[in-house]
């Protein structure tokens with residue numbers, strides 16, 4: 001639950017996240033049927049805990065925001081259907097929110113952020129550079145031509161036997177590692193666009209994973225992988241900053257999405273932004289990975305602009321920004 005003042009100050013009143021990681025870990029990744037069933041089982045309780053946590057009843061709501069995609073459609077349909085039921089029963093406006101738009105505004109949950117800004121959105125499903133001019137007003141400057149950065153973390157961690165989800169596990173394994181002995185490929189170096197590619201890194205690192213024998217080997221490889229991913233994110237963001245700076249005087253670089261929780265990634269990107277004369281911002285750790293507070297904020301911003309949805313808004317497995 002989020003409150004948004006007319007002048008744009010956001011306060012998180014409550015944030016409840018039910019993680020399904022334990023349900024999926026045994027399978028090494030997300031199982032769509034389990035995900036959908038778990039949404040059905042948990043949604044009542046999660047919503048109730050959010051309302052109690054905020055100390056607000058249905059009468060205190062101004063609107064209901066729900067994720068309408070993109071993503072595994074079973075879970076999306078459960079959340080959107082629940083949101084529609086509350087909106088209809090209470091006569092409240094419904095705001096169908098794009099999950100990516102939620103990530104795009106998530107840094108605003110921790111600080112006042114003025115539009116426009118340059119955004120690196122790095123999650124398990126996406127890796128994009130976006131010019132964000134306002135809610136519902138964004139254009140894409142670059143994207144991945146194969147895997148997303150989070151996907152690269154997850155797949156390499158799996159090849160190293162680190163379990164699921166791979167990003168946090170790999171970050172932990174990299175502590176005390178020295179990756180300098182590994183020479184991992186650097187993709188798209190020197191290219192003039194702002195696209196990403198992680199498949200070469202994934203193949204090379206997965207092969208090296210087979211040669212790791214000791215914990216130190218694994219720590220060294222994890223460190224090399226983490227640095228290589230951070231370096232590519234930095235190189236491509238640097239390109240985007242150079243282009244962006246030609247058009248905008250307000251120079252702010254924001255990183256968001258699950259991979260923004262990685263401390264090495266944050267540190268390297270902050271240094272890159274600094275060197276380009278950009279202010280740097282990342283969401284508070286709790287709002288990097290998926291959460292409903294960022295969806296509530298995107299909904300509240302849309303509501304302020306009168307951008308409400310029809311009650312028959314569809315759940316969309318694919319929904320580019």
Ligand code: KG4
Nearest residue numbers: 123124125150167168258259261262289290
């Ligand atoms: O945004 P998110 O929660 O879900 C999607 O929208 O995809 O991002 C999840 C992704 C996963 O790939 C996960 O491994 C990665 O973010 N991730 C991390 C870290 N925490 C989450 N990657 C690297 N380091 C982390 N600390």
Ligand code: ZN
Nearest residue numbers: 103123289290
């Ligand atoms: Zn996400």
